[in-house]
Amino acid sequence: MIGINAKELVKGTAGMLVLRTLSGEALHGYALIQKLREKSGGLFDMKEGTLYPILHALEYEGLVEASWQGEGRRKRVYRITQSGQKQLASLQGEWERAKRAVDLVLGGAQYA
Amino acid sequence: MIGINAKELVKGTAGMLVLRTLSGEALHGYALIQKLREKSGGLFDMKEGTLYPILHALEYEGLVEASWQGEGRRKRVYRITQSGQKQLASLQGEWERAKRAVDLVLGGAQYA
DNA sequence: CGTTGATACCAATCACTCCTATGCATAGAA
DNA sequence: TTCTATGCATAGGAGTGATTGGTATCAACG
Numbered sequence: 001m002i003g004i005n006a007k008e009l010v011k012g013t014a015g016m017l018v019l020r021t022l023s024g025e026a027l028h029g030y031a032l033i034q035k036l037r038e039k040s041g042g043l044f045d046m047k048e049g050t051l052y053p054i055l056h057a058l059e060y061e062g063l064v065e066a067s068w069q070g071e072g073r074r075k076r077v078y079r080i081t082q083s084g085q086k087q088l089a090s091l092q093g094e095w096e097r098a099k100r101a102v103d104l105v106l107g108g109a110q111y112a
Numbered sequence: 113m114i115g116i117n118a119k120e121l122v123k124g125t126a127g128m129l130v131l132r133t134l135s136g137e138a139l140h141g142y143a144l145i146q147k148l149r150e151k152s153g154g155l156f157d158m159k160e161g162t163l164y165p166i167l168h169a170l171e172y173e174g175l176v177e178a179s180w181q182g183e184g185r186r187k188r189v190y191r192i193t194q195s196g197q198k199q200l201a202s203l204q205g206e207w208e209r210a211k212r213a214v215d216l217v218l219g220g221a222q223y224a
Numbered sequence: 225c226g227t228t229g230a231t232a233c234c235a236a237t238c239a240c241t242c243c244t245a246t247g248c249a250t251a252g253a254a
Numbered sequence: 255t256t257c258t259a260t261g262c263a264t265a266g267g268a269g270t271g272a273t274t275g276g277t278a279t280c281a282a283c284g
Contacts, residue, residue, distance in 0.1 A: 014242070017217050030261050036217065043213040050242055052263055073250040073261065092218060099211060101155040105129050105148065106204060126271065142232050162271055164234055185232065185279040 015054050016091040017044065019084055022064060026079040029055060063087050127166050128203040129156065131196055134176060138191040141167060175199050 021027065021036050029051055036044050055078055058064045063084035069075045080088070133139065133148050141163055148156050167190055170176045175196035181187045192200070 017214070020218055039217045040213045041216055044217065047243065049244065095214065101152045102129070102207065104153055105151045105156065106132055161273065
């Protein structure tokens with residue numbers, strides 16, 4: 001599809017949620033999962049096997065920065081970058097557009 | 113993820129849009145694509161290579177019925193079944209839930 | 225008539241996202 | 255000390271949907 005495809009619609013949704021969760025505070029992986037579950041009212045229960053590859057990709061793309069903290073049980077704390085903030089804003093825009101388009105087809109919610 | 117995972121979030125979105133488009137009237141593939149583009153305000157431009165596998169899967173699952181019409185240039189007209197209507201309602205429910213959960217995390221729209 | 229473009233159907237293949245399963249390691253509680 | 259929660263990470267696979275390309279009909283135009 002062009003413009004918004006059903007794939008785009010989803011693509012990065014998980015990444016977007018991660019970025020958004022990090023935009024409030026720097027977190028390490030495990031805490032991020034809990035925060036996400038909490039903020040979504042228990043609906044999103046992201047698995048570690050889902051999260052870490054996403055975090056690594058985000059880091060590779062420069063959207064988040066990571067640093068090790070603590071001794072013994074090391075924690076890798078992730079912090080959103082300015083670039084990440086921009087990307088988040090862009091993804092949120094896409095999400096709104098996609099949501100609107102789907103709802104148009106569904107004949108559901110009206111938007112002003 | 114449990115409950116709604118980011119996959120569920122998307123899963124069948126294309127199928128849901130197809131079912132919804134067929135819920136108004138029986139259509140053949142090509143017309144369905146045009147209708148979908150029209151209803152979405154031009155945002156969804158589904159390719160035939162995307163649509164037909166979906167239609168075949170929906171038919172296989174008994175969610176739509178198909179019949180050949182016309183001579184020479186044959187058209188395969190798809191019609192939603194009762195089972196399809198139920199599935200559509202279920203998918204729409206999932207969509208609403210997923211939408212709400214994402215918006216909760218994004219800290220965006222409020223729902224009553 | 226031949227070419228072009230719109231209509232119409234379909235299969236094969238591939239890319240991407242995310243899940244499942246698993247492994248390893250540390251800290252605290254029982 | 256054994257169990258559970260915490261914490262990071264990779265490998266493999268399932269599912270969705272995009273891309274590509276192939277076939278065929280029909281109308282319009284020259």
